[in-house]
Amino acid sequence: MAAIFHYNPDRPFRASPELYLCYWGKEACAPLHSFGPGVRDVYKIHFVHEGKGIVRVEDGETLTLTAGQAFIAYPERVVFYQADAAQPWVYSWIAFCGDQAGEILARTRATPEQPVFPMDTRLMPKLYELLNEAEENTATRDLRLRALLYEFFSVMVEQAPVSAPGRAAVQVQAKDAYVHRCLDFLHSHYGEEISVGQLAAIVGLDRKYLSAIFKQATGYPPQRYLLQYRMERACGLLKTGRFAIGEVARSVGYQDALLFSKMFKKTIGVPPSAYRDNL
DNA sequence: CCCTTTGAGTCAGCAGTCAC
DNA sequence: GTGACTGCTGACTCAAAGGG
Numbered sequence A: 001m002a003a004i005f006h007y008n009p010d011r012p013f014r015a016s017p018e019l020y021l022c023y024w025g026k027e028a029c030a031p032l033h034s035f036g037p038g039v040r041d042v043y044k045i046h047f048v049h050e051g052k053g054i055v056r057v058e059d060g061e062t063l064t065l066t067a068g069q070a071f072i073a074y075p076e077r078v079v080f081y082q083a084d085a086a087q088p089w090v091y092s093w094i095a096f097c098g099d100q101a102g103e104i105l106a107r108t109r110a111t112p113e114q115p116v117f118p119m120d121t122r123l124m125p126k127l128y129e130l131l132n133e134a135e136e137n138t139a140t141r142d143l144r145l146r147a148l149l150y151e152f153f154s155v156m157v158e159q160a161p162v163s164a165p166g167r168a169a170v171q172v173q174a175k176d177a178y179v180h181r182c183l184d185f186l187h188s189h190y191g192e193e194i195s196v197g198q199l200a201a202i203v204g205l206d207r208k209y210l211s212a213i214f215k216q217a218t219g220y221p222p223q224r225y226l227l228q229y230r231m232e233r234a235c236g237l238l239k240t241g242r243f244a245i246g247e248v249a250r251s252v253g254y255q256d257a258l259l260f261s262k263m264f265k266k267t268i269g270v271p272p273s274a275y276r277d278n279l
Numbered sequence B: 001c002c003c004t005t006t007g008a009g010t011c012a013g014c015a016g017t018c019a020c
Numbered sequence C: 001g002t003g004a005c006t007g008c009t010g011a012c013t014c015a016a017a018g019g020g
Helices: A098-105 A124-137 A141-159 A168-189 A196-203 A207-218 A224-242 A245-251 A257-267 A272-278
Strands: A002-008 A020-028 A035-039 A044-049 A053-056 A064-066 A070-074 A079-083 A090-097 A116-118
Touching: A020 A035, A020 A124, A020 A141, A044 A124, A064 A070, A070 A079, A090 A124, A090 A141, A124 A141, A124 A257, A224 A245, A224 A257, A224 A272, A245 A257, A245 A272
Parallel strands: none
Antiparallel strands: A002 A020, A020 A090, A035 A079, A044 A070, A044 A090, A053 A064, A053 A079, A070 A116
């Protein structure tokens, strides 16, 4: 089966505040068929119907998926996935966007670092059929597609909810509080010079201990996370096509555009100018 | 010719790991 | 949480290419 794509023609030009289905599809992949490492500009959930394959988010662990499992590619996160050589997967996908998407996903077990979650084997095939049916009636298409998407998420939250905190989770929560404070700080000060030492001083922890719990929670050491975050922001600025490389560099915390160029290429794989021009 | 960008080399000091 | 060690990051410099 070749890949079957369905695009939602009602997709808004500007970012939608509401949840919005962008496209969906299905494919029986060829052996070793792969995507990436690359980034998407929308959320994309893949559900494995049969066969198997692997998925890796940024420099994280490589995870194997089989039938009945799903994974989500988050926007602006580098993801790589590949069908198995012997038993290539058959999967279907839905891609969506909207400000609500993040809030809804936060109610599920899926996170950018742990993008794999179980899913009822009947849910996705059924959704795929219903989406195709809904597509045919142009008078109700936009409402029906949206309704189906909300319904899908209600089941997903039900089947893969955020784990309820147990006794052991209390200590984890205390650690998480430190990590969340760090993340808040990094997300609001990434345009400034930040050292791990400063970060540790802000939350009142030893630098090395902070590095350890930060990596435990996010999968990355603080320095690496900050670098990744800066480059994601830089990608966003470059996409607008309105800024010089030097302006983008200074905007994300690099006073030296030369150094920024180097780090950008190292992280994203292409120089900033090439990234901008490709868009 | 000027500006922007990239590449390569060097090195001080910072960050991560390990053992405790 | 912390001390010691080590690897690596990032600042700095110079050279060069490409486009206007």
